[in-house]
Amino acid sequence: MNSEIEQAIISVLLKEPKNVAMVNANADWFVDGNYRVIFQALQEVGDGSLMTIYGKAKVLSNQFTLTYKELIALRGNAITDANLTELVRDLHRLYLKQEVQRAMAVYHEAPFEDNLLTLTSASNALLELDDNVDDGSIDVQAKELDYNLDHPVEAGVKSYPRLDECLAGGFYGGMLFTIGARPGIGKTAFSVNLAAKMLAENEGIQVDYFTLEMTKREMLNRFVSNDTGISSVTLRSSADSLTPTLKQVVRQSLSKVKRLNLAVYDTAETLSQITSVIRQHASAAKKNKYVAFVDYIGLITVPSLKERYLQVGEITRQLKVMTNEYNVPIVALTQLNRSIENRQDREPQLSDIRESGSVEQDSNVVAFLSKDKDVDDVVNLSIKKNREGWQMRIPYQFQGDSMKFQELAVDSDGR
Template sequence: MNGEVERSIIAALLKHPKNIDSLDANSDWFMIGNYQTIFEAIQQADSESLMIIYGKARYLSTQMTMSFQDLVKLRDSSVTDANLPELVRDLHRLKIQSDLQQAIRQYHDAPFADNLVNLTTLANNLANLDVANDNGKIDDQLKELTYNLDHPTETGIKSYPQLDKCLAGGFYGGMLFTLGARPGVGKTAYSVNLAAKMLAENPDLHVDYFTLEMTKREMVNRFIANRTGVPSTTLRSSASTLTPTLKQVVVQAVRQLGELDLAIYDQTKTLGQITSVIRRNASAAKKNCYVAFVDYIGLITVPAMKERYLQVGEITRELKVMANEFDVPIVALTQLNRGIENRQDREPQLSDIRESGSVEQDSNVVAFLARDKAVKDVTNLLVKKNREGWQATIPYQFNGRTMKFQELDVSADG
């Protein structure tokens, strides 16, 4: 992620070098020597001329390996300065994370008081990074509340009726919605149904779906199966054997799916790659016109961190920051611990979330999928945490053959 963020910052500054005067940034935050040198050259050059900036960079460091043409390509790239402050904040965050990892290793090797103080300071700096950019003013929120007194309140992104009711109007900006289940219960299938329902109910919606477990082809088959009732296994292995009528149904579904604003990513594996896509697309979307799905948290990697609990903590924190920063909902899937299978009732609890308590802490809503023990082919969505709505048990008729979830007509009030 470092290289991508650093490259974007330098490209934006080469387009408009004067922007550097308004940035609260330090060259020491750069991990790549060429970019650090160019940043210092832009700081020190008394001109916006690319040739002068390049000459200054060559003067500052004999280790500078980028050519003048490399700088021209950077300046002429598609990167803009629209998100420059956010990129600088990401750069600062990555630097603190790197220092924090080093401090953790130092304290592990030498658990002395001064190393503990350094570790604690860096951890606090990381936690306070985003708070420092908030001026604390509430004027806009007060105006919005006053306006809502005489105007209909703008609701969130619509999905299933009972789920929307439980969420007090739908999926809203700033929401991190975490969906957990044991393997085989259907969390990916449910997320596909949820995304398909959102696209059907909100014509202008853009959906980014990050799949870390399945291929893009498999996910497309699932979306088509959701529309047609033709099993995804049939679409994968024996589509040519379908009757002419079913083939026409599939062709129509393919056309309809192609017209929707749905993007599926199966090669975006790291946290940095995922947040980069979310940042790009969410920043360009209108209100209530963007949602991201991440399937699933346990497969995301954070290259700068080794300890898994720290990785998960950083993943959920970053997803929540993205949701807040761009006022969009993000749906993240997660696995549950095996311990649930040893309990008599087997009903998922918040403590069953695998790997880190940060998932519960950072999420606005936490819901679990569990098969109904009393009713065949019914799977319940158990909303166990809900900051802006109610806890609830919402039953769905689940067709395992077509992976279709249909919400049953039962009140969602918990």
């Protein structure tokens, strides 16, 4: 059964490689090693030629045994992609059944509490798979609202106090939060501060950070600098010149960062590569225990689409779909148009978002970073769109050496 489903999925994807960005599947679901490698290759190259896919598969695994001629034959087996969603769901169901069987065998051999929890989790995931088919019913939502009438609403992922207040309780599942800024304002630095706050304020949360501008080493320096106050420039260029005391501080911070559930991805460039990781981790996370950062939208590629505005539209659509499907928040960064610098009033507006109106349309919240015109070391975060909260301007003191953002108190006039 597995082999037939896996073959059908791979055949369809080889015929229409662009569909790999649309399916909610993980390579781990494939039992056949060759099909698993082909799926990984498709995720890597996106809408590439069959020869490109074949070459990538050979690079990914020296145990890949299919010939190019066999790949051509596989592609020829595909008739239509109309049933691709159902095929993927069937594959997911088979994978979850196997996970339950494995967990059950382990528990029978060693009936400990941890193994029982693993078995329970696997069983619940299987039960929830078919429960997640949308029949249009609002019964669950009605029960939730009725419950909230007599109980406090569960808060979302915590970050900065004023920002959480603006978001009516924190970063909630289903939220696409987009931060826009011109180069040099500090959107990456702010996102690092935001991620660090979430890791500090939410025990057990997992943060995936996708960076297309910086390396893992640079990002690690940013997180250590944020924690210690030691300049990231110093950590990069002259860490050996630090005093023994400061070196010990850095080593302690390194140990602290390594213990966090923080993963940094600096080689995921295509939409399918990024969404594959998010799907895998978000699907396994508990409520309010996962958030993804994408830095930034303008550097992600969708090989199947030529026009850039279509690519950006597909990127924001996929990110938004995943926030809803897995009930997680995603923070995305974006550039603003250069024209803002030619205006007398440089306060960013929604119309300043570069490349596509889909960023504004698909985002639950859109915020802009800009330097305060009156105070040199203050950067304002202006919430210009907020579907389930308030529009607000929140000032932050920005420490350039450590790239640390400290939320400031707001006066009665909103500053």
